[in-house]
Amino acid sequence: MTTKGERLTSAAIAPDSTEQVQAVMRIANQYRIPIYPISTGKNLGYGGSAPAYSGSVVLDLKRMNRILNVDERNHTVLVEPGVTFWEIAQYFEDNNLDLTLDIPDPAWGSLVGHALDRGVGHTYSDYGRDRFGSACGMEVVLANGDIIRTATGALETSTMWQDHEYGIGPSVDGIFSQSNYGVVTKMGVWLMDEPPAYRAGRITVPRHEDIVELIDTLKPLWRQRVLTNYPNMRRVDFSGPSGWYNRLAFYGDRRVVDRHWELVQDAYAGIPGAELETTLYEAPYNPDEWDLNTKLLAGVPYMEAMYGIGHNVYFLLVVPFRGASIWQVIQTFDEIAQKYGRRFFGTPVHVHSPRGLLTTVSIRVDKDDPETNRTDARDGARDGHRRGSAWMGRIPRRTGIHRCRHSGLQL
Template identity: 40%
Template sequence: MRLPTGVSEADFKRAIDEFAQVVGKEWVFIDPEDTLLYRDSYSPLWDQPDERQASAAVAPDSTEQVQEIMRICNKYKVPIFAFSTGKNLGYGGSAPIYNGSVVLDLKRMNRIIEINEEKHYAIVEPGVTIFDLYHAIQEKGYRLSMEMMDPAWGSVIGNALDHGCAHTTTYGRDRFHDHCGMDIVLPTGELVSTGMGALPNATNSAEFHYGFGPYLDGIFTQSNFGVVTRMGMQLRPEHEAYRAGIIYVPKFEDLHRLIEIESHCTNSGIANGMTHFGSPVQGPMLGEGMGAMKAFMGRSELMKILHTQGRPDSKKLEIYAKKEKMGFWSALIKFHGPKDVIAAQWDYCRQKFLDIPGAWAEDYGPVVTFPLSKEQEAQLNTPGHAEKVHLGIPSMNRFDFQAQFNEMRSKPGEVSTGHLFFAPVIPKDAQSVLKCQDVFYKAMTDMHIHVQPGHFGRMPMGWFNRSFIYLVPLNVTRVPSVNKKEVEAYKHLIKVAAENGWGEYRTHAIFNDEVMNVYSEHDHALLNLHETIKDALDPNGILAAGKSGIWPKHLAAQRARVRSL
């Protein structure tokens, strides 16, 4: 039996027995075969001594049970790590950050407490997945639209708390912006309701965010300050229609105007779906599928131009793009709303983009109207048509693409078993895009990490309309030497990015300390504040030690490590 660090076997057994009295013996897991289910499937530390693993697991069914579990953990100083569904693969999954912690599995708390069609909101528990909420809305026949992430098997609450991104009508905002009101169990076992929920008998906790006094909800995102057991999520009336258009520009230097005009359209609220930028002459856009990737790699003349050290010759690419009518850069623009309105919005945006010399515009797939017919739905996720996620329909399509992409990248004896994404936030302008392409290319080659042809065509993700997220993919395998190399490369990328003023908004669990360390302005003042709050709310330091690089006071050595990295 694995014991949490610093907890005696006798105290651990007492805690396990008391957990069983609260949730039932069948919902406490201590057998190695059971606890192995809580491993991080994408862990680059797989089967290594420092792989993060749980000592036990407990699965409560209610907020009251969560409170009792917290009190027991305080009594015996047992570290505990909470998660909603544990589906955040690539970020650590359900494995605890502090090795040997008990995991608090909230999947049984999967009740949809309310869906209000008239006022457009839902109130859910942490075990409710995107699929669950979507299907409940459909089964009730409600004309509601929900913001969509991918893949959709994750928790509504968990994704929002980790600043997951929306693809549909709230372009530019993470999903936490749609939350309204929370119930939070503090590490001491106390229950707090935020916003209007703090008012007894209030009936609008999912409609008005603030209540009275300081607004505290944000400190419970990406933190270890409490366990959210209930949350309001604001929805929208069902869209009337969806359409998309794609803009192509012919020259390397056109990227500046392309981004500038897109920012004008989206910051004005005229284009209101998530924009996908690309470089057709350097690689397919995310979501175009493996067919497009294989067809692209079959262009032998183009591959000769791209197979080069450093940035490929832009003039040669321009000539090739003109010959093949491909465009050098592209922007896929999306619109949700009444059919006539979005037609006018697309027309306005198209005219703006056509001010770029040589630019051209095309409709991207047919206009989609709601509710969807069976024929319309059957066309989704096929070439030339919208992805389900862009219409607010849950899907696992991204995993299918990622699995095929990983298989294509795998080498003999180094089969990919997952991935890590280094994901820094960069300014939304062409200068920053081109700079980060060069910076990360050099960083990867310096670390002897293979860079795929087309690296310089990999455009940042437009998940947030006023910033870019530049994804750098790294493979995870079951080969320790390969994984060690990838982990070191990831740490190197964190430092290189910080030197250029770029920091991650989200990261894998094993890199929390390294990422928090680079947010060091004013002698780590932000981390100092985090730790002050942590020690006040969690005096015994039991909850999710190390989350976001925040360590409790009794783990002073780990605290010091963050600042010394």
């Protein structure tokens, strides 16, 4: 028995190679069968592994989990879609490589799937928080079973497939992100070297409205690269309106790291009641002694972060990098929430680019109360999504698969 709106698969296939993916795509193309590729992870909140259309064949790429090449000198890796963040970090450790990777939390997701869904990480990166920005060169199986290779991979004699992101002529990589134009079977990803020193910091402000000044003080520090991680701000107490804390990190030579922390202290000294704390770590590191936040900011993978979060539907908004923009989001969505007997005091705010912030708008649901889910939670989500789409031109950056109606690799 199924519930209304539930999407069901007609079959599931788990290929082990690009050639097997080609064979599946040729048959599906011949008989006009919809294909829904997935890799690994769960993609909680954005649709999961359920296909966009009932009757689709799920193409499960978890068995394609090979790390094909790691270039320690040029800091690149070539992987298949079944390789997780956890596995690549373990590979670095097992082979004593001084490499690191900007990771999400938790680490069960696919490097390839995360990039194609334009996911974000938390640690330092030259490519911004957009994972897709660190991708370099893809192998893609098209709907008719043909293969294309992007970047310099189209040239048979090229030795720079993972080193140079542009080939000859137009760059087509972007059409395979958040789309169903092909199945990505290989991807190159740029890595980073392990820093000699790492300082984890935290800034806490006492009042709910301090989020405005917290963000406005952060912006010039981040754009000037005083801060080298991708900060996120969270409420101190999720039970109601409260102060906020900002997780910061600094990487590199210890002298530079220490100087940057001094600049941050000077900048935040003007916020009444602000509290600053920090800890310095130097290589060789011992992550076994670190808490989850310290691991996260250092690019050390773990699985614990998502446990116990309950059940939610949510979408991610892109807003200008201004404290007033986030404050307006909080006020607007609290107004919507109150229509359904709820409150909204703000959810985590993430720096995404020098000009943009991401913030999650979530609605708690009760898996044991389907009637409430169909009314309050569903209608509230639609109302919020509509306001998020149209309100002052801001757009939802990522939403559930059931709204996007696209396939493509999921986390």
